[in-house]
Amino acid sequence: MFVAYISLILVAFSAAVPCSAASSHQYRLYKDESRHFEVYLNPLCNLTECFTPDTKGSYLNLVYVKSFGDNDTLHFFYANIDSFSVMVFRTRNDVTLDIAWKDLISHDKDRMLGSIRFVDAKRTIVKVEDAFGYSFPTIYEFNDVKGTANMSQIPTEDYGNYWYAHHTANLVWKNVTLNATGDNIAELAGYSSDMPNGTFKFVIRYQGKTSRDEALPHLQLNRDSATVDFIIDSVPARFNYSKFGLNVVFLTDYETNEYNRTNIDDEYTPGTFKTFCVDAVEQKNNVSIVHNFFQWKVTKREF
Numbered sequence: 001m002f003v004a005y006i007s008l009i010l011v012a013f014s015a016a017v018p019c020s021a022a023s024s025h026q027y028r029l030y031k032d033e034s035r036h037f038e039v040y041l042n043p044l045c046n047l048t049e050c051f052t053p054d055t056k057g058s059y060l061n062l063v064y065v066k067s068f069g070d071n072d073t074l075h076f077f078y079a080n081i082d083s084f085s086v087m088v089f090r091t092r093n094d095v096t097l098d099i100a101w102k103d104l105i106s107h108d109k110d111r112m113l114g115s116i117r118f119v120d121a122k123r124t125i126v127k128v129e130d131a132f133g134y135s136f137p138t139i140y141e142f143n144d145v146k147g148t149a150n151m152s153q154i155p156t157e158d159y160g161n162y163w164y165a166h167h168t169a170n171l172v173w174k175n176v177t178l179n180a181t182g183d184n185i186a187e188l189a190g191y192s193s194d195m196p197n198g199t200f201k202f203v204i205r206y207q208g209k210t211s212r213d214e215a216l217p218h219l220q221l222n223r224d225s226a227t228v229d230f231i232i233d234s235v236p237a238r239f240n241y242s243k244f245g246l247n248v249v250f251l252t253d254y255e256t257n258e259y260n261r262t263n264i265d266d267e268y269t270p271g272t273f274k275t276f277c278v279d280a281v282e283q284k285n286n287v288s289i290v291h292n293f294f295q296w297k298v299t300k301r302e303f
Contacts, residue, residue, distance in 0.1 A: 037067040037206065039178055039185050045101045053175070056193065060105065061176040063186045065206055065226065068093070072129065076226055077116065078204050080188055081105055084168040086228065087133035087251070088292075091118050095126045132280060132292040133251035136230075139166040139200060140247060143239035151245050164238050166192060171200065189233075198235030202228055250294040252280040257288075273297040 042050040043064050053059050065076040075089040075097065081104060095118040103115035118126045141164040142154045155162050171190030178186050189201045205227040213219045213227075221227065230246055250256075257279045264272050277295040281288050 037065060039206075040064040040066070041176055041178055041186070043097060044099050047101050047105075049105060050101070056172050058172045058190075059175040061173060061186075061188055063176060063178075063188070063204060064097070065185065065204075066097075067206075075118075076206070078186070078188065078202070078228070080168070080171075080173045080190065082107065082169045083135050083137040084188065084190075084202055085133060085135040085251075087116070088131065088226075089116075089118070089128045090130040091126065091128050095120055098123075098125075130291050131253065134294075135249040135251060136168055136202075136246060137249065138247040139168065139232075140164075140245040141166065141238055141242050142245065144241045144243040147241070149243055162239075166200065168200075172196070174199075191235075195236055199233045200235065201231040201233055203231060204228055248294075250278055250280075252292060254280040254282050254291055257281050 040063070042060070042062050045062075049060050060081065062077060062079040062081065065074075065078075067074040067076070071093070073091050073093050073095070075091065077085075077087040077089075079085055079087075098117050098119045100115040100117075103111040106112060118128060120126050140151070142151060143162045144154065146153070168190065170192070172193055173188065173190040176186050176188055183205045185204045185206055187201055187203045189199045191197075191199045210222050212221065219227065232244055258277070259279075260274055260276045262272065262274050275295055275297050277293060279290045279293045281290055283289075
């Protein structure tokens, strides 16, 4: 059995985060000394598509995490609608979630835009205070004959002998069940129809408190952080020297500022790294305000 995983940390602004949540198929309530949050599966959906698989046997899954604080509310959405995607919104506390489900699953970009919104007591749509997201459209499998783990060095002219693209929109997704205990909230698992014995998994974890992961690379988490573990579980290799790369798209309404820096970590993950950063920046009164960001590390041998 081959199993590999990558941990992705989602830092939801620098916000703290009460409110009633909408009806849903499944519900879970958490409370600890740091956070109060609730979890729902396919909230507010009464469509047949939210209960039964499609003709491929694939289920529609939208996991909604609502995290309450003193001053605002964080809303996390994890869904396999089209590509697997994650969206995070920050709102004031006195709003309610509203989803236009027919628009959300229409596969029409114009209709999907704005299908997730928040309303006040008068059902008036309320502007969110901040938002960002990630989309994971493709899992690339490549034939790493030289063992460099560098995708830029893999030939592209003979595509079929070196590359295979697993599009998350084409995976057959299993039905999600919310976990009753522990930090693992839910697992969205999908497989290629021609290889049903292996799965690609996105495991959602939300601790709701300051902590550090026990497993490498010992990610540091705070009470506003959520984690997605990407796991390749028993997926048969298509090449003799298969490696995998995950395509991640950072979604933001703001201008982006890209930069990198080299740093040494001699405590939790010893080594020399180059950290690449993408900041979502708003210019206001000649001041740069960083609303959210995306960053990743590479080891010294890779740069």
